[in-house]
Amino acid sequence: MVILSKLADYGVIVATHLAAHPERQMTAAVLAQETSLPRATVAKVLKTLAHAGIVAGARGAAGGYRLARDAGAISVVQVVAAIDGAMGVTQCTVHDDCKRSQFCATRPHWHRINIAVGTALGAITLAEMANPFGPLPARPAAPTRPTATP
Amino acid sequence: MVILSKLADYGVIVATHLAAHPERQMTAAVLAQETSLPRATVAKVLKTLAHAGIVAGARGAAGGYRLARDAGAISVVQVVAAIDGAMGVTQCTVHDDCKRSQFCATRPHWHRINIAVGTALGAITLAEMANPFGPLPARPAAPTRPTATP
């Protein structure tokens, strides 16, 4: 069971890359290359994120994408929800069309778990995602530059 | 985005129902009726759970299913994992076949979230699921018996 869809995963990667370079306005092609992800799909994800107000797109010759808000003001769960839709552990926590909901003993417990998961995803922002320091112990400057291989 | 699949949801409901009546050995048909879930699908889920050692099935005329272990010794995450497979937030946390894993900045953060979700699901046992008291405030005996409508 994988919680995030591939598209949502891509979305977080791309958004994080944008957060890491706040002042660059990057085109979809450049963004795809620097993250070594399929180009067309990155474009699709960016359109979805733009629709949700996470990123802002500028058209024209020198156009590109940038974060619509400050990286510290965008939580991961917002990016994920923009692509995969509202999050919930079970079907009934998202759209309640279950006849069992009246007498379902498991429901209140799912609610608790739901909050726990939502909190875990909502607590971390793109700014924290962008730099790997903080959650990790001391890590000296990595000597191996990865030289993106698409 | 719904985290649990329908099958896994059914599995937890059925396992919880078994936990609520520890000494009854219930057939798949009875179990399906009392949970008001589709009969054939319940049978399928029970077989999967039996394969994983969560429930034990007894064949023959007076056969049926019961929990293989004590309800307090089975966590929800085990039931879910038996049906949906090992849990992980992203693809790379489950089966690591991503070329980006070497230089992926988001990876360590996913690991943290992964643990948080796993803890939330692993902390609660079937015994806790079976009785709705504990997480809820005082609730007097519910007067409305639901008279299962399949």
Added chain:
DNA sequence: AGATTCAGTACCACAGCGGTCCTAATTCCG
């Protein structure tokens, strides 16, 4: 022996994901 029930497998319809491509709008630069 016969009825009952689990075990295993095979099968199918359908939704939705992942991915591609094409055609407008929009903006910069020569």
Added chain:
DNA sequence: CGGAATTAGGACCGCTGTGGTACTGAATCT
């Protein structure tokens, strides 16, 4: 002013896997 570059917004499509059903065989009790 015209052309190049780039996003916006669709339509489109293959495919995997989920959800659900049905059938056959094995085990167990009466």
